[in-house]
Amino acid sequence: MAKVYVFLADGFEDVEALIPVDVLRRGGVDVITVSTTEFPLVESAHGVNIEADIQFEQGDYSDADLLMLPGGMPGASNLFAHEGVRQALKAHFEAGKKISAICAAPAVVLAPLGILDGRKATCYPGFESELKNAQYTGDLVTVDGNIITAEGPAAAFPYAYELLTQLVNKETSDQIAEGMRFKHLMV
Template structure:
């Protein structure tokens, strides 16, 4: 079973974090939410208090198949300012592990130099932080071990892409079907 850690910082975008966790767990992925604070209570960008599974100091990312950064402001800035998060991302990339970031959070990857020579997307206006990347403006973009997503409305396709990457296309398809996502997409045509 794949192991994923989702970093939660005060000001994270509710739907980007929680829908991603939900979809991955529905697909059988072992997901742990990690508060970057000393405690587990984290406040979302929209004033909801969420209890993370663990504080950063108790997490060991050695078994991580993927590290995920939700966006939102000032959540993405708080992630960017956290030395432990930056170090974990650099180590994950060094060992070839998967990394995902959505909305404003790809700026953390850009600031670390992890997007140089890659295609990436983010919330419009944050592309200036994707140092060395080719900005795609797509809902999500996977290039090598890194997946980036555009913003809140892109969370579902972004999360299904992560699930397919961690499991397989059939699992992602079944979860999407069960959540009526495929029906939604078909109805929008």
């Protein structure tokens, strides 16, 4: 079973975190939400308090198949400010493992760490100037090797289904998308 850690910082975008968590869990992925604050409760950008499964210090991120970053502001900035998150992302990247980020997180977290250097990536419009060493695609979802990026809140479902495809398989992703009535929206 694939394992994913989702890093949550105060100010994260609700749907960018919770839609992928929901879709991945429906697809049989072991998803662990991680508070990067000093408390288990993390406040979203829209004032929703989410109790994370673990606090950052409790995790061993070396066993992850994917590290995932929701966007939102100041959530993405708060993720970048967390030394442990930066170190976990660097180690994961150096090991050639999958990393995903949506909205502001590709530009605010991954780009400054050099993770997007020479890669195709997308992010929330207005942040693309921060992708200095990456090729901005402007797509809803962009996959470049082991790095998956997405544009923003409206991309949360396509992003989640792409992550499920990457971690499990396309058949499972398509079945979950159909069961959640996503497929008929795309006709």
